[in-house]
Structure formats: structure tokens, C-alpha cells
Amino acid sequence: MDSNLRREIIIDNYQNPVNRKRIDNKDFIHVSTRSDSCIDNIDLYVKINNDIIEDLYFDGEACAITTSATSIMIKKIIGKNIQEVKELMNNYYNMIDEKEYDEEKLGELLAYSEIYLQPNRKKCAMFPFETLKKAIKEYENKM
Amino acid sequence: MNREDFPMLKNNLIYFDSGATSLKPSCVIKEITNYYENYSANSHRGDYDISLKVDKMLDDTRCKVKDFINANSSREIIFTKGTTESMNMIIFGFMKNYLQKDDEVLITKTEHASNVLPWFILEKELGIKVNYIPLIDNKVTIDKVKESITNKTKVISLAWITNTIGDIRPIKEITKLAHDNNILVVIDGAQSVPHIKTDVIDTDIDFLAFSAHKMLGPTGVGILYGKYEYLNQMLPLNYGGGMNSFFESDKTMEFKELPERLEAGTLNLSNILAFSKAIDYLENIGMDKIEKHEKELKKYLINKLKEIDNIEIYNEGTDSGIVLFNIKNIFSEDTSNYLNHYHICVRAGNHCAKMVKDELIIKNTCRISLYLYNTKEEIDKFIEIMKGNKEIFKVIL
Numbered sequence: 001m002d003s004n005l006r007r008e009i010i011i012d013n014y015q016n017p018v019n020r021k022r023i024d025n026k027d028f029i030h031v032s033t034r035s036d037s038c039i040d041n042i043d044l045y046v047k048i049n050n051d052i053i054e055d056l057y058f059d060g061e062a063c064a065i066t067t068s069a070t071s072i073m074i075k076k077i078i079g080k081n082i083q084e085v086k087e088l089m090n091n092y093y094n095m096i097d098e099k100e101y102d103e104e105k106l107g108e109l110l111a112y113s114e115i116y117l118q119p120n121r122k123k124c125a126m127f128p129f130e131t132l133k134k135a136i137k138e139y140e141n142k143m
Numbered sequence: 144m145n146r147e148d149f150p151m152l153k154n155n156l157i158y159f160d161s162g163a164t165s166l167k168p169s170c171v172i173k174e175i176t177n178y179y180e181n182y183s184a185n186s187h188r189g190d191y192d193i194s195l196k197v198d199k200m201l202d203d204t205r206c207k208v209k210d211f212i213n214a215n216s217s218r219e220i221i222f223t224k225g226t227t228e229s230m231n232m233i234i235f236g237f238m239k240n241y242l243q244k245d246d247e248v249l250i251t252k253t254e255h256a257s258n259v260l261p262w263f264i265l266e267k268e269l270g271i272k273v274n275y276i277p278l279i280d281n282k283v284t285i286d287k288v289k290e291s292i293t294n295k296t297k298v299i300s301l302a303w304i305t306n307t308i309g310d311i312r313p314i315k316e317i318t319k320l321a322h323d324n325n326i327l328v329v330i331d332g333a334q335s336v337p338h339i340k341t342d343v344i345d346t347d348i349d350f351l352a353f354s355a356h357k358m359l360g361p362t363g364v365g366i367l368y369g370k371y372e373y374l375n376q377m378l379p380l381n382y383g384g385g386m387n388s389f390f391e392s393d394k395t396m397e398f399k400e401l402p403e404r405l406e407a408g409t410l411n412l413s414n415i416l417a418f419s420k421a422i423d424y425l426e427n428i429g430m431d432k433i434e435k436h437e438k439e440l441k442k443y444l445i446n447k448l449k450e451i452d453n454i455e456i457y458n459e460g461t462d463s464g465i466v467l468f469n470i471k472n473i474f475s476e477d478t479s480n481y482l483n484h485y486h487i488c489v490r491a492g493n494h495c496a497k498m499v500k501d502e503l504i505i506k507n508t509c510r511i512s513l514y515l516y517n518t519k520e521e522i523d524k525f526i527e528i529m530k531g532n533k534e535i536f537k538v539i540l
């Protein structure tokens with residue numbers, strides 16, 4: 001993916017993210033992550049049924065990378081089951097950590113394929129998934 | 144001012160984050176190695192020349208700190224690890240015994256974590272009540288302090304200058320009001336002592352905490368000042384070597400007088416002794432001159448920033464060298480990242496005063512904090528880069 005396209009995807013998802021809404025509904029698991037660096041702050045509202053991510057919203061204030069990655073993540077995982085989400089996450093983290101990864105499966109997440117060039121932004125790209133992990137854990141603990 | 148004294152500035156860096164930690168002049172850096180190369184010995188054990196030398200230098204440094212803040216006695220000066228440790232000593236070593244259930248402590252929502260969390264814990268432990276002085280335009284006014292005082296108020300604990308919006312609090316007036324009501328005053332001087340003249344006698348404050356690393360000194364060194372009568376009642380949080388006179392197998396023990404009683408264990412000697420050079424350095428320039436320089440720079444910076452149309456400034460009216468701003472519709476971290484591409488260091492975030500978001504309309508900001516080595520030329524370069532901010536995503540993505 002060339003750098004212009006990467007940038008376009010990030011800016012587009014940053015300026016017009018999907019599903020940005022605070023949800024007040026008991027069917028949704030609410031997890032909040034405040035980053036240790038005192039900056040990004042994201043709330044995820046996740047509805048999981050029979051191991052399937054049925055719906056997902058976010059709210060909060062964060063940088064361009066975190067916000068866009070959250071939006072892209074939401075689009076990618078609604079309708080997927082937890083196992084599939086974990087595989088996607090592994091694949092995505094492999095890309096970020098400069099390990100071998102499967103390009104085919106990442107779609108818009110490829111926009112972060114060169115984020116390793118800015119090590120201090122890696123955490124931003126991983127942030128939505130780290131937050132999602134918490135929600136999945138909460139779901140699994142309940143089961 | 145004196146830029147050639149600061150080796151870090153040779154790295155082609157524009158350093159605007161002195162509120163986090165300041166750069167160090169060569170004389171401070173050299174003194175650290177000087178200790179290790181020429182008189183590396185422990186203190187208070189001295190039967191030989193270099194150890195006596197360390198004792199003498201330690202005493203001299205204590206006296207220097209005493210003079211720097213105009214304290215009555217060097218026994219009122221305790222070496223700590225930093226502001227955070229000093230604050231914890233004040234709150235858990237003194238206030239924990241001084242306060243009782245239902246007593247009230249006044250702070251504000253713009254305090255640094257180290258002047259908040261220990262109080263929260265004490266509230267849980269003792270049942271005291273931590274209340275907030277309402278801020279007017281993010282500032283503390285004497286009227287609001289007056290209104291917040293009840294007959295249960297026992298302590299007012301404030302930063303002299305906040306690390307967020309950089310307002311300078313009217314500490315002398317607040318202390319006068321507090322003492323008229325039998326209230327003790329604790330001052331977090333982390334952002335004030337490096338930048339404005341501190342006089343503990345004139346202001347009459349009861350406790351003061353500050354860090355060497357924010358005032359040209361090394362990391363890992365701080366000062367706890369307390370009026371002798373209070374400090375003498377403070378219980379050590381650490382017991383061990385250096386602070387006891389004797390102890391026996393039958394468990395009798397006796398502790399030393401101040402200041403040693405509150406300085407258990409081997410001190411951070413190399414850095415404390417190097418801190419002495421930082422104080423010399425500041426005094427040679429003069430705190431008045433430093434304050435004036437920062438004020439001038441801040442005014443210059445704000446005027447230039449205002450010429451750029453998509454910049455929001457949040458603390459124009461405050462007197463210290465701190466400027467909070469954002470590029471409109473750009474998250475602060477993206478801005479700091481953009482500036483980082485040009486080797487300009489600014490801080491983004493809520494600056495560890497997490498309750499600030501309740502007060503300021505905006506949660507996250509970029510912070511510039513200026514110091515004596517910053518220049519108008521640096522500001523001009525920064526402004527040039529800021530003028531190009533329409534290209535921010537091309538640069539950071």
C-alpha cells in the first residue's frame with residue numbers, strides 16, 4: 001500500500017469514524033482504557049452473543065492513529081466470532097512487530113504497515129485492540 | 144541565556160518541556176563525575192579525608208538550599224528523592240498524626256497527582272475530608288479560599304505554580320488567611336522554586352516540597368522544608384542507618400536530631416552535591432532575571448501564536464512560563480508528534496493533573512514550558528513550523 005493511500009485511509013477514518021456513540025445498555029460490555037502515557041482515552045461498548053461480536057461502538061478522545069484504528073477495527077470485526085477476532089489481532093500485531101503476517105486478511109489495517117518506523121506510535125495503533133481484549137476477557141470470565 | 148553551558152542544546156534541539164524536567168548545565172554534570180572520580184565516599188562515617196570532605200560538602204549544600212529559600216535553619220532542610228517523596232513524607236509522616244477524623248483539607252482540581260493521591264489515601268485511612276477550592280477562570284482567588292474554609296479546615300495544600308495552566312497562586316495572602324484560622328499551609332513548589340524567588344519566611348508557609356531536576360539539578364534529589372517545630376514532630380517513613388543514635392538487643396533505641404532523623408539510608412550523594420552547583424548557577428544569574436526572561440518569552444510566544452489563525456491558547460492570562468495550546472480540531476498528541484519531527488519537544492496530555500479536565504473546557508493540550516535557556520530565535524523557529532500545520536498529517540502519517 002503506498003503512503004498516500006495509507007494516509008488517506010487514516011485521515012478518513014479519523015475524521016469520519018464509524019460507530020462513535022456512548023451506549024447505555026446492559027447488553028453491551030463497557031470497557032475503558034486510559035493510556036499510561038496520560039493521553040488517549042477510549043471507551044468501547046461491545047455486544048457479544050454466542051461468541052459473536054454482534055455490535056460495537058466507541059467513544060472518547062484520542063489521536064489520529066488511535067481513533068482511525070478504532071474505526072477500522074470496528075468495521076472489521078462486527079459479525080466475527082471471538083476466535084476469528086483473535087486470529088486477526090495476532091496477524092495485525094505481527095505486522096506491527098515486523099514479523100511475518102498475512103496481508104490478504106488485514107484490509108484497511110494495512111494502513112499501519114509502516115508504523116514500526118515510528119516506535120512511539122505503535123501503542124496508538126494497538127490501543128483499540130488492547131481495549132477490545134479487555135472486553136473479550138470480561139465476556140469469557142462471565143461464561 | 145548562557146546556552147553554551149547546556150550540552151543538550153548542542154543536539155540541535157528545541158527544548159520546551161522544562162516543566163517536566165530541565166536541562167542541566169555542564170557544571171552540574173561534571174560535579175557528578177567529580178564525586179565518583181575524586182571523593183567517592185559515604186557521609187556521616189568519616190574517619191578519613193574524603194569522607195570528611197563529603198560531610199562538609201553535604202552541609203554546605205544544605206546551607207545553600209536553606210539560603211536559596213531563605214529558611215531559618217539548615218536543620219529544616221531534608222534531602223529526599225523529589226517532590227513526590229517530600230509530599231508523601233509531609234502527608235504520611237506528619238499529617239497522619241496531626242489530623243483526626245472529619246478534619247478538612249483544602250486542595251484544588253489542578254494539583255499534581257503527588258498533592259492529591261496521598262490525601263485521598265489519608266481520607267480513606269483516617270476519615271478526613273478532602274475538599275476542593277472552587278477555581279475562578281482556573282485560578283485560586285483569596286475570596287474562594289475564604290469561602291472554602293470551615294471550622295474543620297486544618298490544612299491548605301497547594302502548588303505555588305501549577306504545572307498545567309501555570310497560574311501563580313497568592314501564597315502569602317493565603318498563608319496569612321490560613322494562619323488566622325489555625326490552618327497549616329503545605330506548598331508544592333515543584334514548578335515555582337525553579338522559576339521565581341522563594342522566601343519561606345516572608346510567605347510564612349509551613350511546609351514546602353520541590354525537586355532538583357526541574358531546576359538544573361540532577362534527577363533523584365528533592366527537598367522537604369518544614370518549620371522546625373513541625374518537622375521535629377514528623378515521624379520517619381524510613382528507619383535504618385544514618386538516622387539512629389543507638390539501638391540495643393533489648394530493643395531500646397534512640398534517633399538522631401533533625402535533619403538526619405528523616406534521612407535514613409545512604410543519600411543520593413553524587414546528585415545532591417551536584418545540585419549545589421545548580422543552585423550556584425541559578426543564583427549567579429539571579430531568580431529575578433530568570434523570572435523576567437520567562438515572562439518576556441511567554442509574551443513574545445503568545446503574540447506570535449495568536450497570528451496563526453487555527454491555534455487555541457488556553458492560559459494567556461497566567462504569569463509563569465507555561466503556555467497551553469492546541470491546533471483546532473487536532474488532538475494534542477498529534478501536534479506534539481508533528482513538532483517532534485522537527486526536534487521540538489513539547490508535552491501533550493493532561494500533564495498528570497487528571498482532574499483538570501473537570502475544570503478546563505478541554506481535556507488534552509500541548510504544553511510549552513520555558514526556562515532560562517530558551518530564546519526568541521527558538522520561538523521563531525517553532526512558529527515557522529506551526530504556520531505549516533495544515534500539512535500535519537503529511538508529516539506524521
Ligand SMILES: Cc1ncc(COP(=O)(O)O)c(C=O)c1O
Pocket residue numbers: 162163224225226227228255257302304305306331333334354
Ligand atoms: C506541580 C508538580 N508537583 C509535583 C511534581 C512531581 O515532581 P517529581 O516527579 O520530581 O517528584 C511535579 C512534576 O511533574 C509537578 O509539576
